[in-house]
Amino acid sequence: MSGMQPAAEHLRGAIDLSSLVNRGTAPGGPATPAATSAPGAAASSGGAVIDVPSLVLEGSDANFSQFLDLSMQVPVLVDLYAGAPTPGLSQIVESYGGRLLLVTVDVTTSVQLRQAFQVQSVPAAVALIGGRPLQLFAGALPEDQVRQVLEQVLQAAAQSGVTGTASATAPADDTEPVEPPLPPLHAEAYDAIEQGDYPRAITAYQTAIAQNPTDKMAVAGLAQVSLLHRLQGKTIDEIRAAAAAGPTELDAQLDVADLDLSGGHVEDAFDRLLTLFETADADDRNTIRTRLLELFEVAGLDDPRVVRARARLTNLLF
The missing domain is CATH 3.40.30.10 (Glutaredoxin)
Known part of the structure; x- marks a missing residue:
């Protein structure tokens, strides 16, 4: 990047x-x-x-x-x-x-x-x-x-x-806190991220989720590394120019939403996709919903902006 x-x-x-x-x-x-x-x-x-x-x-x-x-x-x-x-x-x-x-x-x-x-x-x-x-x-x-x-x-x-x-400064009780080791697949994903090998990290997290669908850390990690992978090799100017040239082009709008979230423009990313969702056909709606759920994980499910966007998505679905 x-x-x-x-x-x-x-x-x-x-x-x-x-x-x-x-x-x-x-x-x-x-x-x-x-x-x-x-x-x-x-x-x-x-x-x-x-x-x-x-x-x-x-x-x-x-x-x-x-x-x-x-x-x-x-x-x-x-x-x-x-x-x-x-x-x-x-x-x-x-x-x-x-x-x-x-x-x-x-x-x-x-x-x-x-x-x-x-x-x-x-x-x-x-x-x-x-x-x-x-x-x-x-x-x-x-x-x-x-x-x-x-x-x-x-x-x-x-x-x-x-x-x-x-x-x-040493802890008051003079004992060093010991962090539990990462599960093997999580450790593999971290190593891959350090090396910039996002596809290998994605595979590791996907395997972890397949083995334990309730692994929230793996779900969040997969969303984060997937975002990095999608943006890898793309420039800000390219992404924004494509989105401006194709306001109804789904892939271009998904890219700029990724860019907004990665730059901290969380509400802008959510609003862009939710607005697009309102007029999208059934197939595109499914794609947008999937991307939104991934971005919710990246931002943090307890984030108030996520809570508001999730409520808006629910209203649009029903």
């Missing part, structure tokens, strides 16, 4: 993002960080050890300013996603032993951050160095490529004087 990577522009929003400035992005594929000194960054970092609850933190519209402050001392990687964080990214960041922090942001619920970062496709990664943003890459990359980009981020951070280290 690197062809859908937007150019970095003003990162402004209703929240306090006044310290963020324009930064350039290399067209197509991962960016190569250029060292740019942030005012006061060297003085504020000094290689200090910064206590944090975890090396992987959840960001939102409400708390994001604290991560801008942290980036004055430790480089921060921001994972912009829809529905579920980018698989494998947290493990990669944790392997750096605190030289980096990871902040995950669900752009379907953090609307101000989606607008501030001008998110047009997900997943996407941005670095914060000294309070300033640097867009890195869009889409899922193999681990070795992700590490190459992060090494460049660390080099840029060092040249900007951002050389602190984050130290995760």
